[in-house]
Amino acid sequence: MISVHNLSVNHGHLKIIKEISFSVGKGEIVSIVGANGAGKSTLLGGIAGIYSPAAGSIQMEDEELAKKSPVDIVRKGVTLVPERRQIFDGLTVEDNLILGSYHRYSKEKKQCLQDLEMVYAYFPKLAAMKSRLGGLLSGGEQQMLAIGRGLMAKPKLLMLDEPSLGLAPLIVREIMNILVQLRNITSTSILLVEQNIKAALSISDRGFVLERGSIVLEGEAKSLLQNQSIKDAYLGASPSLQE
Amino acid sequence: MNLLEIKNLSKDFGGVQAVQDVTFTIQEGSISALIGPNGAGKTTVFNMITGVFPPSNGTIMLHSKKISNKKPHQIAKEGITRTFQNLQLFADMTVIENIMAGMHLLTKTGVWNAGFRLPSAKREEQYIYDKSMQWLMRLNLDQEAYLPAGTLSYGKQRLVEIARAVISHPKLILLDEPMAGLNHNESEKLADLLLEMKKEGQTFLLVEHDMDIVMRVADHIVVLDHGVKIAEGTPDEIQQNDTVIAAYLGSEVTI
Amino acid sequence: MESLSQLMQLLFSGLTIGSIYALIAIGFVITYNITGVLNFAQGEFAMLGALLTISMSSAGLPLYLAVIVAILIVMMVGGLFERAAIYPARKSSVATLIIITIGVSFVFRGAAIFIWGTQPHSLTPFSGNTPIRIFEAVLLPQSLWAVGISLAALAGMYYFFNKTYTGKAVTACVMNRFAAQLMGIKPEKMSFLSISLSAGLGALAGIIIAPISGASYQMGLMLGMKAFIAAVIGGLTNAPAAVLGAFLIGIIEAFSEGYLSSGYKDAVSFAVLLLVLFFMPNGLFSKKSGKRV
Amino acid sequence: MDTKKFTRSYKLNLYGIALLLFAVIIFPFLVPSNYFISMFILIGLYGIVCTGLVVLMGHTGQISLGHAAFYGIGAYSSAIVSGKYDLPPLMGVITGILIACIVALLIGIPSFKLKEHYLALATLGFGVIVFTFLKEWTSLTGGLNGFFGIPPFEVAGFTFTNDLSYYFIVWAILVIGLWFVNNLIHSRTGRALKSIHGSESAAESIGINLMTFKLKALIISAVFASVAGSFYAHYISFINPQLFEVMTSIVFLIMVVIGGSSSLWGGLAGAIIYVWLVELLKDWVPLLGFSTGGEFEIVFFGVLLVVLLIFKPKGLMGSWMEKKLFLSQKKNVQNKKGAAL
Amino acid sequence: DSSSGEGDEIIIGGVFSASGPAAPLGKGEMDTVKMLVDKVNEDGGIDGKKIKLISYDDKSDQNEAVLSMKKLIEQEKVHAVIGGTISGNTLAMIPLAEKSEIPFISLAASKQIHNPDDKSSRKWIFKTAQGDDVVIPKVLQYLKDEGLTKIAWLNVANAYGTSGHTEFAAMAKDFGIEAVVEEEFEATVTDAKAMLTRVKKEKPQAVVVWGTAQESAVITKNIRQIGMDVPIINSHGIGTKQFIELAGAEAEGIIFPIGRLLVADQLGDDDKQKEKLLTYQKDYEAEFNAPPSTFGGHSWDAFYLLVEAIKKADGTDPKKVRDALEKDNGGFVGISGVFNINEKDHNGLSKDSLVMVKIKDGGWVINE
Ligand SMILES: Nc1ncnc2c1ncn2[C@@H]1O[C@H](COP(=O)(O)OP(=O)(O)OP(=O)(O)O)[C@@H](O)[C@H]1O
Ligand SMILES: Nc1ncnc2c1ncn2[C@@H]1O[C@H](COP(=O)(O)OP(=O)(O)OP(=O)(O)O)[C@@H](O)[C@H]1O
Ligand SMILES: [Mg+2]
Ligand SMILES: [Mg+2]
16 A cells, blocks of 8 residues: 655654664554654654655555655545644534545545545544534544544545544543544555554554654554563553653 | 532533533542533533533532632633643743743732842742643653643643642642543553552543543542533442443443 | 814714725735735835836826826836735745835835935825815815725625626635635635735825825835734724724824824824724624535 | 853854943944934834834734833823923923823733724824824924924933934933843743733633733833934924824834844844835835835835845744754754653 | 045936835936036036935935935035925935035925024025025915905924924915915815815805815816816916816816916017026927926026035135135026025025916916
């Protein structure tokens, strides 16, 4: 589906992502795990075209995405649900959702409206607050809206940056189910960044660990869950803050 | 002793009943948690306590003194600081400046003293610098001290915000989802820190969706749903409470 | 009777000038809403429109054709302005962008002196100059044009921003440029279109007012300033409110001029506005902004 | 504790101020003519106004479109006190400062309830109202005919008659002003102002009273502007209301922005660039073969302004300071960061 | 080379408001001087010395004017300065000329320029424009002759308008004229019908409008549009074709005082100025493709007064030039009128330098 080869991304003069290579197959869920500041968001931003990659290539269905604008990348079928939600705060919930399907709305209006109903079905809460301004929702409601908006794009590759952030436990499970369903029904590929590593790996096919901009470990999700160093660093008992 | 008393608190946003008739108290030196589904009204309660907007109804008392209807900076002066669910850092200031700003209330140099750099101003500056640096080390942020706060990763920005809120030793600290954006290990470290500070006598009220952490650190939990308080009690009581399980936790407590 | 006719006269005057401010203010709001830029060169589009029309109609072009061509040229100038000055600086702070637009207004003004000189020029009214008398008060046909066109423009804008999907996309760009890109919306394209659209509206305003007060290279400054005030009163985010703001200013000006003294006109209008704002800190017609903590 | 890094920008500025002081003293010996001295008197005066504005705009994030009015208040106070009532000029300066403070309070308290662009509007309106006063109160100000016959500045028996004396006093004030502001922005007050710029809700949450701190910033900048206005009046000896119109406020704004509002030096740098650019264009544009009149100067000035800001959106000093202070340290961080795995 | 003040070039400085609000005045002034310098140089200069003109545009801004003046005096070492399009800028430059003792011929109108209220020194300052102290009596005389004693006074709210008003207020009584209503309007006025309805109520016998072309045209049109058909007297600020264009049909019948340049072709052959006026008109039109304005005329006068003085002083020694300007100019025939400059009067124009002109069929005719 998408294969990333020797990708580097900088912030100013700082190398944040250092020559990373990996791929996500069609209908595959891949998780990225890493500490704060490891560069996870920067990596997703690099693929989405928000940060222009300094080097390397991003191939999708034989097309090079690496130097394309975010808009072109969206049109190619890659959508990012970004960190911090990034809601259009002065627009209503419904307008926010519809704009999620902007790049295809004029062509397939009917389909878009159907998809809107699907999103409402996933998140009944949003349906109940259709005409409220997005910016006035609670944090978790906004997170649902952001995810819903991402779904409205109907991407081939959906990238989610910490989708469970700020969501109640019940909803987190709900989201994970939705992602699995999405993969099963539409064969959407999913690239997932999560702090809730257990939840993420448990629905993923594969995963890799990012550290200071490089991949230090990768493999089947199940084996990663068992991996001792991962357990120590991200899941295990907590060493005290003072070390 | 009761530090904060909330009585019959309600908030109505032009038809949206965000909080309805909520009553609870916070004990001095405890960690309390406010939990509930998304949109239950937790952040709204925080906003009313800190004076972002006045309650539609009800009273808030700190040490038996009424503080509802005060302005946010007055509330801070009364001794309540907070963090924000949607981060509100001073993005262009360095990390250490962010934290030094947090000591605003503990210091008093005015325009005159500062402008002419009188000795008292210099002394004070050194004092808050030292104290801020200590906190940065405590939170493992000392390496980032001189970076503009806006360029930090999400998780670290959260820590900076927490440091900014705790450094002035307020009577009560409100943390809105402090663990969001931290991974399990980092959350555990932060939880340890909270417990440590509790030992030092600090009182907290936190909103958090990470139930492992809440159950570990909280002495007392209040549960909201649709703006209404549906339960209150110790972590054990809450975990057993059927209403809470149905509305919020689900049958498995942790994932 | 006399006081009634004076009242009417003041109202007519206020509405006429208000509608000119309104057209420019709509452009101001559009630009602000799409690019986040407070465009202090907005008034210069009016100047360009007026002077171009005058040149072309005195070169023999029929008036309607001159108007259309002038508007098209100004729209192109607007587009060029966006590409050359706004687009490269799109990530800068508000103050920086304001100064950039002021820089551009200098360029326009200097160029206008070069082309048209410093003397004022005149244009014949669209449809005669015979005043219509209503209760002793006079209303010029040109005033009807002014009010009519500004209301039509308003209706168009309202429809576009509130009823069309593209209008929503355009609005989204300012609220969150970053997210808009992630949705596949091209903020650059939107900003290009919107600035040329505002330029066209500005040109129209200038053309309408030229027969009333003449046109010169420096007319844009004052018009732009007043339109800015109108737009801010309206809350800066919605065109209908800006139009109301513009009419309000026009009428306040006319009344303070009519009942007090013109020397104090600007001061009085400002004093009234500030007073109103102090009681309504978010503008007279503020919409909910969707901001919370 | 090692505070070296923290005080780095403070120290850098301090060295800069010392260097400036040195330059100010030797400058008159280097220039070929008095004309440069008078140009630098104007630059110094604008520098004072803009340094005050740096506090208001760069640090507190409030845009003012009305600072010419404070400048005018200073100028007219001095003119009236010393020119009309023959009182000592120093009293005029002090009167100006007092009136500026009071007026800043009066305009500030209601304005700071307003958000973002409403403040720009309010200050714009304030400028117009002051202008109207100056223009209409003819018995006091001479109205639009102007006020002439303002005596030279005088203090402790010393009369400032030649350009050089004005040069030294204006730049002395500017150097002290810079030192004051440098101290201020590296203090609790400065941080409070900056935090307001960063996030008002967060600033309030740590106990910063938005209103009082915004007022402080406004008053400081008003006092700077008023003092500069007083010396302007004494130096030129003729003033009229049009000098203090909105356009002048906008010129101040331009200076601060091209200089870089986030840097202590932004105001001064902006004043130098602005005045010099205008003067240079006066000489250069005709050399390029455009000699018809002022229009080409305006066009060139506009173009230069736009180009400058496209390439230096934070103003000249803004980008420079950032480079000096942040980047070197960032590299360190990257190298030292410990591994988690 | 010219630092001694006695080089082989005569350096004349110019400061004009060629852009900014006063540009309609200043541009023609600057162009005129440029044209004349070229002409004199082509004809071999003054006593064989070429004139070098260094002229600056002060953009109608006082500080620019002061700096330009400084630069001319200190850096360019000019021998004399012509300029100061507007009174404010001139007044700000005066101290510099006085201090450096350089002859300075101003083109602006204010009385303060040559005859200040505070009696400060004006030794080096001359002026070629008719001040309000000359123009206003002309208008008052006209009103008196026509028997229009109850009038409405309207002036533009800037230095031009208010100084006219000050002078009017001081002299009206002497002529038995009374203003039944006095109003101001902005230079940027677009519609004054509101204010004029108030004027109309007072039923004046005539309206005096004191402003320059653009705003006066708006006011004049508005007066007619609201149905007032009393005589309208404008100021000398409207002496351009633009006014007639802008005011259109409503311009017909307007009366205003102005120098003879506008109506040069209608003057009798015995008129002293006629020949010079026609030559200036011809030259200017040939060069710039537009008719000259009376403001250009002021700088014509300033330039030739200076040329004459330099000739008489036999060099550029500032003191001698100044003395020559002051002394031997009796009867200098210029564009603005016949000058009689002397120690007491550094302007030297009387109200005879003006004629009342009426706008008729889109042109000007002498109305005397
Ligand atoms: N705009 C920026 N300018 C400069 N440096 C930046 C910027 N954004 C991020 N960085 C730096 O890049 C590094 C990686 O940041 P990134 O946000 O990608 O981390 P992350 O893995 O997503 O962390 P988190 O889990 O906290 O969200 C950090 O060191 C951060 O300081
Ligand atoms: N300013 C406001 N205007 C209108 N509605 C609001 C406003 N603030 C909050 N609400 C509504 O009130 C309800 C409670 O919001 P609140 O932010 O308190 O929820 P929360 O419990 O913090 O949820 P979360 O866990 O998702 O952060 C939500 O439905 C929200 O949409
Ligand atoms: Mg991240
Ligand atoms: Mg919340």
